[in-house]
Amino acid sequence: MAAAIEALYQTRGSVGTTTVTLLEKEKRTGGNSAKASSGINGAVTHIQKNLGIRDTTEIFAYDTLKSGRGRSNIELVERLVNDSADAVSWLRNGFSLELDAVTQLGGHSFPRTHRIPDSNGKPRPVGWETVSALGNYLNDQAAQSESRFKLVTGARVTELLTSEDGRVSGLVYESEDTGTRMVQKHKHRSDAVVLATGGFGGEGSRPRLLEKYAAKLVGLPATSGPFATGDGILLASAVGAALVDMDQVQVHPTGFVKSDDPGNPTKFLAAEALRGEGGILLNGLGKRFVNELDTRDRVTHAMNIFCSGESNRARHGEPGDVRVVAGEPQVAAYLVLSQAAADSFGIGAIAFYQKMGLMHKVSGLAELAAAIRADLSTLTQTLASYDRAKNLNANDEFGKIVFPQRMLNSGEHGDGYFWGIVTPSIHYTMGGVRFDESSRVLGRSDGQPIPGLFAAGEVTGGLHGANRLGGNSLLECVVFGRRAGQQAAAAVAGQHSEKH
DSSP: OHHHHHHHHHTTTOTTTOOEEEEESSSSSOGGGGGOOSOEEOSSOHHHHHHTOOOOHHHHHHHHHHHTTTOSOHHHHHHHHHTHHHHHHHHHHHHOOOOOEEEOOTTOSSOOEEEOOOBTTBOOOHHHHHHHHHHHHHHHHHHHOTTTEEEEESOEEEEEEEOTTSOEEEEEEEEEOTTTOOEEEEEEEOSOEEEOOOOSTTOTTOOHHHHHHOGGGTTOOBOSOTTOSOHHHHHHHHTTBOEEOTTOEEEEEEEEOOTTOTTOSBOOBOOTHHHHTTOEEEOTTSOOOSOTTSOHHHHHHHHHHHSBSTTTSOOOSOTTOOOOOTTOOSBOEEEEEOHHHHHHHOHHHHHHHHHTTSOEEESSHHHHHHHTTOOHHHHHHHHHHHHHHHHHTOOOTTOOOOOOSOSSOOOOTTOOEEEEEEEEEEEEEOOEEEBOTTOEEEBTTTOOEEEEEEEOGGGEESSSTTOOOTTHHHHHHHHHHHHHHHHHHHHHHHHHHHHO
């Protein structure tokens, strides 16, 4: 969507000659971006400055490269971080998104993940609000100037077309005729194509790409929608695009487990901001086992070690209940928030999780211990130890140095604890089409840009390396989506000048 908006803006002086068409496989735009819940990163933003956060793009780049474990392309990372403040401003000023709450997520040295605070007690999920705002803009464009912009939903692209010189010159897509319900093929000629089709984390029961590149993860639940099947990766590869880091698949540590549907292979993501605002992770014994603000891969690794086995894993049910529940995950932890942490995250958003049956509220430590099947004295000691580290402003035994909120409630009227069960879930595919800092897709034979082909978002690879930081997904969509739109518009202008 960012690419389409930018392409429209860049070609605004060529009314009647340049058109932009957005093909969406689903019934509505948004994809997995609509599910993004923690926020969008930005370094040296106006919001950070107003809050006294002394972040820099250099530190942001360092955090991203460190998270990538030596696999991230430095030029891509520099483009991402250097354009991050402008990306946040573009959303705030261009689409009235109130990205005023800033959180420090795992692997970040400063609070830099911007999200939208609750409004009158109602949650405003940043991903949903963002894609809705951009989608409404594009719908208005389609209504006002159909000759310039067209949105086609229910369109599945099956092939990229190329000319004799190797330039991408269009595509073929399928759509269902609304009258006959018959699938029809359409050939669409174009001087430039932008791929923004997402990754392959939603392949479901037939994971051809996951089986090929990361077979050890087959069978894990996933947070992606079923539309994330790697279409763009396969399309680009078929016309000679290079692929990179295809074996690098992120397993997010906190996919919610519903008590009445524990075996569902699709998990609702427990936003990393829940931990960023003070939530902690406990094993089945009521003990912490990890720095909750470490990178996602390390938190997942710790869960696999300390939250498996009958006594160590989190489970729903009454204390002493040892019945095996079909589909119950073999690795699971309790996510627990104090009242202060819940207030900081947003009670409206917490209430949404409660309504979904993903989080539960209890009134005190004794009730919490009973709910999570833990010994009360052990649980009390765990929370008290956490608070001591916070009060001393010192590293704890897990290397945690940021303690957003106290865990022991003050005992004021209405204070509660909020808890849910979480399990590692496939969340994001770092690998994909190799591209450069101008969003140009690169060929596998010579490493040069494939003329007329651009890409942005999870369909691409090389940016995140071995692990993606929370908040960088929406950011890459805006930064490289806008860049792709700009470059596609420039390519079209070049083609038109050659023809004339």
